[in-house]
Amino acid sequence: MAAITLTVNGKSRTVNTDPTTPLLYVLRDDLELNGPRFGCGLSQCGACTVILNGAAVRSCTLPVSGAQGKSITTLEGLGSVAHPHVLQKAFVEEQAAQCGFCMNGIIMNAKVLLDKNSNPSVADIKQALANVLCRCGSHLRVIRAIQRAAREKA
Amino acid sequence: MRDTTISRRELLKGTGALVISFSLLSPLSRAFAQGAGATNLEPEATSLDSWLAVAADGTVTVSTSKVDLGTGVVTALSQIVAEELDVPFHSIHMETGDTAQTIDQAATVGSATIARGGPQLRQAAAAARQELLKLASAKLQAPVEKLTVSDGVVTVAGDATKKTSYAELIGGKRFNVKITATGTGGGMKVAPEVIAKDPKNYKIVGTSAPRVDLPPKFTGEFIYTADVRVPGMLHGRVVRPATVNTKPTSVDESSIKNIAGVVKVVQEGNFVGVVAQTEWAAIQAAKALKVTWSAPEHKYPSTKEEVFDYLKNTKSARDQAVVSRGDSDAAISQGGKTFEATYHWPFQLHGMLGPSCSVADVQANAATIWAGSQGTFNTRRQVASLLGMPEKSVRVIYREGAGCYGRLSPDDVPLDAALMSRAVGKPVRVQWMRDDEHGWEPKGPAQLLSVRAAVDGGGKVAAWEFVDRSFPWTENGNPLLAARQVGHDATSTGNGNGNGGGGQIYRFDNQKVVASMIPWVWPDPMPLRTSNLRAPGDVARCFASESALDEIAALLRVDPVAFRLRYLADQRIIDVLNAAAKQARWNARPSPGTASGGSKVTGRGVAVANRDETMTAAIAGVEVDRASGKITVQRVTLAQDCGLIVNPDGVKNQIEGNVIQGVSRALLEEVKFDASGIKTLDWVSYPILHFPDVPEIDVVLVDRKDLPPNGSGEPSLVPVPAAIANAVFDATGVRLREVPMTPERVLAALKAGPQSSELLPRV
Numbered sequence: 001m002a003a004i005t006l007t008v009n010g011k012s013r014t015v016n017t018d019p020t021t022p023l024l025y026v027l028r029d030d031l032e033l034n035g036p037r038f039g040c041g042l043s044q045c046g047a048c049t050v051i052l053n054g055a056a057v058r059s060c061t062l063p064v065s066g067a068q069g070k071s072i073t074t075l076e077g078l079g080s081v082a083h084p085h086v087l088q089k090a091f092v093e094e095q096a097a098q099c100g101f102c103m104n105g106i107i108m109n110a111k112v113l114l115d116k117n118s119n120p121s122v123a124d125i126k127q128a129l130a131n132v133l134c135r136c137g138s139h140l141r142v143i144r145a146i147q148r149a150a151r152e153k154a
Numbered sequence: 155m156r157d158t159t160i161s162r163r164e165l166l167k168g169t170g171a172l173v174i175s176f177s178l179l180s181p182l183s184r185a186f187a188q189g190a191g192a193t194n195l196e197p198e199a200t201s202l203d204s205w206l207a208v209a210a211d212g213t214v215t216v217s218t219s220k221v222d223l224g225t226g227v228v229t230a231l232s233q234i235v236a237e238e239l240d241v242p243f244h245s246i247h248m249e250t251g252d253t254a255q256t257i258d259q260a261a262t263v264g265s266a267t268i269a270r271g272g273p274q275l276r277q278a279a280a281a282a283r284q285e286l287l288k289l290a291s292a293k294l295q296a297p298v299e300k301l302t303v304s305d306g307v308v309t310v311a312g313d314a315t316k317k318t319s320y321a322e323l324i325g326g327k328r329f330n331v332k333i334t335a336t337g338t339g340g341g342m343k344v345a346p347e348v349i350a351k352d353p354k355n356y357k358i359v360g361t362s363a364p365r366v367d368l369p370p371k372f373t374g375e376f377i378y379t380a381d382v383r384v385p386g387m388l389h390g391r392v393v394r395p396a397t398v399n400t401k402p403t404s405v406d407e408s409s410i411k412n413i414a415g416v417v418k419v420v421q422e423g424n425f426v427g428v429v430a431q432t433e434w435a436a437i438q439a440a441k442a443l444k445v446t447w448s449a450p451e452h453k454y455p456s457t458k459e460e461v462f463d464y465l466k467n468t469k470s471a472r473d474q475a476v477v478s479r480g481d482s483d484a485a486i487s488q489g490g491k492t493f494e495a496t497y498h499w500p501f502q503l504h505g506m507l508g509p510s511c512s513v514a515d516v517q518a519n520a521a522t523i524w525a526g527s528q529g530t531f532n533t534r535r536q537v538a539s540l541l542g543m544p545e546k547s548v549r550v551i552y553r554e555g556a557g558c559y560g561r562l563s564p565d566d567v568p569l570d571a572a573l574m575s576r577a578v579g580k581p582v583r584v585q586w587m588r589d590d591e592h593g594w595e596p597k598g599p600a601q602l603l604s605v606r607a608a609v610d611g612g613g614k615v616a617a618w619e620f621v622d623r624s625f626p627w628t629e630n631g632n633p634l635l636a637a638r639q640v641g642h643d644a645t646s647t648g649n650g651n652g653n654g655g656g657g658q659i660y661r662f663d664n665q666k667v668v669a670s671m672i673p674w675v676w677p678d679p680m681p682l683r684t685s686n687l688r689a690p691g692d693v694a695r696c697f698a699s700e701s702a703l704d705e706i707a708a709l710l711r712v713d714p715v716a717f718r719l720r721y722l723a724d725q726r727i728i729d730v731l732n733a734a735a736k737q738a739r740w741n742a743r744p745s746p747g748t749a750s751g752g753s754k755v756t757g758r759g760v761a762v763a764n765r766d767e768t769m770t771a772a773i774a775g776v777e778v779d780r781a782s783g784k785i786t787v788q789r790v791t792l793a794q795d796c797g798l799i800v801n802p803d804g805v806k807n808q809i810e811g812n813v814i815q816g817v818s819r820a821l822l823e824e825v826k827f828d829a830s831g832i833k834t835l836d837w838v839s840y841p842i843l844h845f846p847d848v849p850e851i852d853v854v855l856v857d858r859k860d861l862p863p864n865g866s867g868e869p870s871l872v873p874v875p876a877a878i879a880n881a882v883f884d885a886t887g888v889r890l891r892e893v894p895m896t897p898e899r900v901l902a903a904l905k906a907g908p909q910s911s912e913l914l915p916r917v
Contacts, residue, residue, distance in 0.1 A: 001414070017432075017434075018414065018432075018434060018435075020434075021432070021434040022434065025432070025433045025434045028381075028433075029389075029432065029433050032383070033374065034374045034375075034376075034377070034378070034381040035373070035374030037378075037380065037508060038380065038508065038509075038585060039507050039508055039509075039556075039588070040588040040836065040837060041437075041587060041588055042588055042836055042837070044588075044836060044837040044838060045507060045837055047507060047508065074374065075372075075373060075374040076373065076374045076375075078373070079373060080373050080375065081369045081370050081373050081375055084369070084372070084373065087372075088369075088372040088373055091368075091372045092364070092368055092369050092372060095364060095365060095368060095803055095807060097224075097368055097371055097372070098224045098225060098226070098557055098807060098808075098811055099223070099224025099225075099507070099554070099555075099556050099557030100224065100367070100368065100371030100372070100376065101224070101378065101506075101507045101508045101555075101556035101557065102507050103371055103372055104374065107372060125845075126845040126846045126848075127845075127846065129845040130844055130845050130846050131844070132845070133507060133837060133842060133844070134507070134845075135505055135506065135507045135556070135557055135559075135815070135842060136224060136507075136557045136811045136815075137810055137811030137812065137813065137814030137815050137848075138807070138810070138811065139814060139845055139848040140810055140814075140848065140850075140851060141807070141810070143845075
């Protein structure tokens with residue numbers, strides 16, 4: 001066990017944990033952040049995605065020690081129902097989900113995409129989400145929501 | 155965020171009054187608590203108060219055992235209740251799936267929630283409205299006939315100053331009114347004598363009300379099953395063998411002694427699990443724990459060929475004649491020409507994106523379970539049976555899981571959690587790992603489907619014989635894994651292989667459609683255990699029957715749409731087929747089309763289906779790369795008639811999802827296995843459709859305001875694989891009779907060439 005200090009959604013948080021613990025479990029169980037989700041534990045589905053120093057990373061396989069000193073943003077860090085991020089708002093407007101379990105991965109990857117490319121094409125969006133899985137089949141709505149967010153952000 | 159729905163100690167002692175702080179009460183209790191005070195009496199269907207409550211602020215809390223599985227159905231139910239009560243849609247709060255707070259209206263299965271649960275809630279709301287108008291009549295001293303209601307405000311016609319509101323009339327108080335409720339579950343008739351609103355006056359039903367569950371799902375504020383945390387909770391993981399009911403001959407606890415935080419290795423019968431202080435410790439320990447399993451007592455199928463041989467050669471347990479008209483045997487032996495083909499459908503996964511998860515808190519005489527079960531009352535029965543408790547001592551609280559498409563009926567993991575919680579005397583959260591879920595979820599079963607048809611001299615289909623040989627949709631008796639492992643047969647939640655068939659939507663003079671249920675002979679559940687997978691059975695049946703019909707149309711050189719219209723009997727299917735053809739600008743001509751010289755060829759295909767009286771027609775446009783064998787589905791047009799549409803955007807959302815899942819299942823999905831177990835244990839070995847391969851989707855809604863609303867969660871998946879297979883034929887001239895239509899199979903089919911260019915002469 002070790003004391004590990006993380007910067008999560010702009011705040012400094014210290015947890016006492018096994019440093020090999022994947023970041024996901026620290027975020028969920030120690031910090032009670034439900035945005036990042038366990039889908040596979042294998043970096044295959046994307047449900048656990050967080051933004052680490054501007055890059056989308058899969059927190060289910062990243063040891064928490066590797067996140068020390070870096071800026072971590074989770075879905076909660078984007079916004080809330082009361083004060084939604086432009087992406088979250090666009091997803092509501094497009095009704096872009098069914099069960100919503102994959103939405104963390106989709107929105108976090110979309111955030112990184114829009115930060116780099118303010119006007120992505122459909123092909124850009126599909127490429128950015130190529131390895132994020134959605135089982136319910138909300139893909140087309142997701143694409144529309146990201147396009148809407150890009151428009152409204154502009 | 156902690157889940158504080160229940161204060162377990164107080165509620166579950168079962169003695170004395172409830173002492174729960176206000177914030178811990180559920181909305182229904184909260185509504186009552188403002189008035190007459192909460193009780194923990196079991197709800198009764200004949201009490202109006204069991205169905206809904208009006209709070210002092212006018213909020214209407216509705217209790218239902220129907221749950222949202224991520225399809226948005228609870229939003230639609232809210233619309234139905236708001237409509238009937240004449241209250242704003244946003245004033246409805248749904249309390250779903252809590253066995254202590256709801257009436258058992260049957261599990262959320264089979265696209266039946268709107269069709270069967272909807273009328274139950276509508277009638278309860280109509281009964282409440284009737285009661286509220288009685289109260290208003292007394293208060294305003296005006297006859298009921300003179301009262302109008304808008305947004306929960308009752309006004310005397312012609313005198314706008316005379317008014318009151320539902321909140322003033324009953325807010326925070328019980329109705330204390332008995333209503334009629336006869337029958338049980340989905341068949342329960344609730345207040346049937348109360349006259350409900352005429353659908354032509356609907357203002358809320360029929361609109362695309364935004365889903366109530368979505369905003370917090372985009373922010374991390376939504377509480378899924380996996381997010382439930384209760385004080386003192388530990389983490390558990392299961393350790394499963396390759397085939398269940400092999401025995402752990404040795405469990406070497408020293409193998410995990412270096413992992414800090416392990417609380418207990420739980421072994422009960424053949425069940426093995428690990429409980430730890432932290433999730434990571436539990437994961438590591440479950441992985442590292444050295445367990446030696448005995449060899450399986452039975453030899454399980456080691457290839458899919460063995461499974462299909464088994465389906466072909468095993469005596470069926472039940473033959474259900476879905477259609478039996480004329481004498482198809484005689485007609486086929488006398489017919490001019492005959493057609494015969496066999497189609498294969500593989501085992502497929504539900505593939506929940508989030509694996510099974512549950513939290514259990516088992517005390518000496520009572521238990522609380524948080525679960526994503528489709529039927530929380532089924533789960534309650536199964537947990538109570540396993541623990542040897544009366545059902546009333548077990549409370550199952552619903553929290554939504556990942557979309558499950560039939561997988562959480564049955565829901566295995568609450569039993570795992572209950573066993574582990576009982577063993578450590580503390581609440582335990584158990585989440586399956588990805589390989590647990592891929593390996594042990596009960597799967598959509600393989601199907602072997604065969605068609606024989608005869609065509610007379612005039613090119614008319616004179617006989618049609620369709621036989622589906624398949625496993626029960628739910629494993630025989632449907633025991634849950636942990637129950638089997640501890641030697642306890644949990645209560646059956648049913649089995650069967652459905653009552654659908656192939657080609658029964660067409661009318662042929664001689665027609666025989668049979669569903670033959672082939673049982674597994676092994677006494678133990680195996681990794682190829684089964685359960686209902688979205689539109690169970692019908693997807694494969696439609697794939698076979700609509701492919702066969704297409705093959706016959708092609709052999710007769712008739713346009714596939716025109717050919718279907720010759721034999722369709724139901725005007726509603728005819729209408730959806732025409733609607734889809736119009737929208738897709740169907741180019742009438744026989745298949746196959748004329749392939750261009752290049753590597754990439756395109757084609758279009760059609761299929762139609764009737765799934766429990768929801769009608770669908772799919773037209774797929776595909777591109778096939780003859781060099782690589784890859785099929786790209788470019789566009790799917792899907793027309794659907796599900797009766798009166800409660801929420802058009804909700805229905806569209808379901809259709810889009812079904813089309814995408816249908817494409818995925820048609821092109822990519824197959825569970826692979828050998829005798830030692832499942833080999834496709836992750837998303838790489840069992841791929842699903844990724845973003846770049848998702849087709850454009852064009853939805854056509856055929857709204858039938860003259861019909862009652864019917865289900866929409868499953869039906870539009872049914873025709874999709876068949877439409878794709880028919881489009882591939884149209885593009886290439888070769889026929890794929892086995893799913894998934896992988897590049898390897900496409901290349902093999904192209905190499906083999908067209909199956910035959912003519913109907914077989916009678917021999």
